[in-house]
Amino acid sequence: MGNLSIGMVSKLLVLLLFHLVVANFVDSLQQLSCHAKETLALLQFNESFIIDKSASRSKVAYPKVSSWKPAAGGNSSCCSWDGVECDEMTGHVIGLNLSSSYLYGSFDSNSSLFSLVHLQRLSLSDNNFNYSQIPSSIRNFPSLTHLDLSASFFSGQVPSEVSHLSKLTYLNLCCNMLENETSPDNPQRLLKLQPSDMRSLVQNLTSLETLRLSYINISSIIPVSLTNLSFLTSLSLTQCDLSGEFPVKIFSLQNLEVLRVRYNQDLTGYLPEFNQSSPLVSLKVGFTSFFGTIPSSIEKLNSLQELDVAQCNFSNSLVPSALGNLRQLTYLDISKSRFGGPIPDSFANLTQLTVFRVSTSSLTGPIPSWLGNFSTLVHLDFAYNQLIGSIPASFSNLINLEILYLQGNNLSGVVEFQMFQKQQNLYQLQLSSNNFEFVTGSNIMNATVQQFTVLGLRSCNLKEFPYFLQNQTNLERLDLADNKISGEVPNWMWNLSKETLIFLDISANFFSGELPAVIPWVKLQCLRLSFNSFHGRLPIPPPSLLEYGVTNNKFTGEISPSLCNMSSLLYLDLSKNNLSGTLPQCLGNFSDDLVLLLLGSNSFHGMMLQPFNNRSSLRMIDVSHNQLQGQLPRSLANCVMLEYLVLSNNQFSDVFPIWLGTLPELKLLAMRHNRFKGVIEQLLTSPSYAFLICLTTIFSESVRFHLCFQILL
Known part of the structure; x- marks a missing residue:
């Protein structure tokens, strides 16, 4: 053996x-x-x-x-x-x-x-x-x-x-x-x-x-x-x-x-x-001009997991209830459609959805509570509809939710931030423009708060600055506009998400106080501070900025030449403040990219900006209600895309600018309350376009001619 x-x-x-x-x-x-x-x-x-x-x-x-x-x-x-x-x-x-x-x-x-x-x-x-x-x-x-x-x-x-x-x-x-x-x-x-x-x-x-x-x-x-x-x-x-x-x-x-x-x-x-017999798993025809109707036979597509028919020309007047029989769907986008009415109850069958988008349609009625059964839901977008009622309490069951868009509806009720505490993966939250009574509560300041990249709380009846924000390090977009927040912006705000923030809108509140001399967010592209009571010197944003809006505040002093570092600026609105001094001539160099230049209702003096080069993108210039003087820069003729030029209530002294008649897109020329002189007949016979002239000019020391009329040629 x-x-x-x-x-x-x-x-x-x-x-x-x-x-x-x-x-x-x-x-x-x-x-x-x-x-x-x-x-x-x-x-x-x-x-x-x-x-x-x-x-x-x-x-x-x-x-x-x-x-x-x-x-x-x-x-x-x-x-x-x-x-x-x-x-x-x-x-x-x-x-x-x-x-x-x-x-x-x-x-x-x-x-x-x-x-x-x-x-x-x-x-x-x-x-x-x-x-x-x-x-x-x-x-x-x-x-x-x-x-x-x-x-x-x-x-x-x-x-x-x-x-x-x-x-x-x-x-x-x-x-x-x-x-x-x-x-x-x-x-x-x-x-x-x-x-x-x-x-x-x-x-x-x-x-x-x-x-x-x-x-x-x-x-x-x-x-x-x-x-x-x-x-x-x-x-x-x-x-x-x-x-x-x-x-x-x-x-x-x-x-x-x-x-x-x-x-x-x-x-x-x-x-x-x-x-x-069709083996279709993914059907995406969104943002095309497909027309007709979505046939009820679509419910026969037993393999279909992804359906996108957003912004097409389908003529179904109601949300097609047959879609609710596609129980295997994981992705559904019927946004920007002509569909209206309430969300069909048949959609309660779609419990496998991870993406559910029905924005910018005509949805009515309340948000159904059965949505709380969609445990795999990651992205929910019901923005810009006509939904009413409150956010269902069952939303707390959506523990995998990452993106929630409910802005632009008629939703109401008290919203406490704690209701989102279970969604620890939630990083985009848009609740703006509803009728909520949004309560952040300082008691959640020490709680574990998820890190957002997008947070929209515009028009949410906020009365105090959301203190939970001070723990945010990844924010890219923050919208707190059109609320009722008063007092100064808290100091910790300027340390918020310094490396990531690209959009900030705190306009139309009751903020006061001074702002930092230099805005700290290195990637910021849009800064909206308008319609508040900020005072002191105008803060200097980073060079990355594309839009800078501070209209209707109480800023004083001169425009710092450092503002000219914003070489990619598209929109600049400094109007209706108490700014003074001369205009930095380097602002004229922005015209390659700059679309809107609004400097009206301040106390600027001296010469108008110049030069404007022949690559100018400017569509609107408003320097009205200042103390600017001298001649208009002839380089304005290079602004061939200019539609609105508002020069009213200054001290310009020049011959009537007949040469502006060469601008092919000009629709409004406002010049009243200045010291222009000369004849305007040549302007009236200039190339074919329609525009509005508003002017007060001086023909003699004793005769002033007030004129505002539309020319249609």
Whole structure:
């Protein structure tokens, strides 16, 4: 019996040794199978870029190429490198996945990458290729089935050579764009695709299963030949400037699961009658010109999880109750629609929703209490409707809520901040412009308060400054306007979210006192202090500011030349204060970007601002009710976009400015109570436009002529 045990142990040892030998043999084969030329090509490709952590945005990004190093003695298997895949039989590199790898640098057709002619899968997404064009050498990959160049800062024309890659089943060129901070829904698109190349691409790549071209400027109709792509499972054409009628037969593609054509305002079409065989999982046609009705047969889409029909031209007069039968929905956006009436009770079935948006519609009635059963809800947006009643107490059950927008309704009742204490993930809260009696309570000052990025409490009947704000470090937008808060702004406010705040509106309250000499928020873009009783010197905002509004306060003193550091300013309103001194001439240099310049009703003296250059963006200038004198700067004629020029109640002394008649957009010219002289007939026969002239001019010491009339030519 003992001998048998020894024999069995011996056999096991032999078997184990055999497996180790085979494994080492296979591994050595793999080491030997890597072609030296391909190893060199990859190393050269790596050397053409630098590692920059700002080049990738993914939270799981890391530098995959850091493992790309030749082994000692010069022998190395590139097949073992991170992101590299080799054919087990030939050893050729057939796959390269360098997505989210922190790569930064330029990319051209001479790149060593294009010597990897056996490549079948290539992913370079989420890097920064510094506005390089997609190289035409992409044609060197005739075996390519998977190409992902998304979100990597490629620019220019998409080369026609892409349509020659006839074996492609996956093509993703999406999201090569620059985000627009002032208009997040309108990014700057970096890639263009000629309509003819779009047609060729669809006609030649007949094996496509995934086609993602979102945020590429295509400016074309959708080729009907798309309906021939029988293998297509995913089609994404968001914000491509598509026009014409959407081919309805695309809805009949047997394998189509994802269809996204959002933000193509000139794209028309309609939703067909659906049947239960449709595999649609995501349907997003929001912000297009789709029309007709949302058919009740939409409830047959048993696989549908995402539905976006926001801001379309659907004519349903009420919120379609059939949507409540789509129990598997996780995303629903029917905002900015013509739908009205109460939220249907059938929507109580949608307990899987994570995003629920019905803003800017005509919803009426109360917020249903059954919303408290939506335990997975992350984003709820009912803003700008006609909802009444109070916020249901059941909202405290929404513990996963991150975004809550209820502003612009007729909601009422007492709102205590404690009701949001369970939503520790809540970071955007908008309750502005309702009829709430909002109570913050100083007793929550020491409680654990979630960190907000957006907090809107405009018109919430606040009577004191919300003290819980002093613990906020991540705020980006804070709106406390149009409340009843009095007294001075607390000192701790100026230490609030110093590195993150970009928008602050505390206008239309009863604030008083002086403000800091320098506003401390380094990224601030909008500062609204108007309609209060602030006094003292005008505070100096950071250079990042785009809008500065302080009208109707009691600020005194001169404008500091430091104000001229705000080189990107769009709106400047210093009107109706007690400011004095001369106008810093550097303000005239803002005219490249400045749209509104409002300095009226102060005590400024001296000369008018000058010069204004021929790139001026100014639409409105108001320097009325000051003590400005002298001649008008002739450089005002460069302000070709100017619509309103208000010069009234000053001491200008000049001939009548006939040359202003060359401004093509001028609608209002107010000049009364000055010392202009001369004739105006030439102005009356100037180029065709309509504007209003208001003036009081002097023809002699004893005769004053008051004139205010409209010219229609």
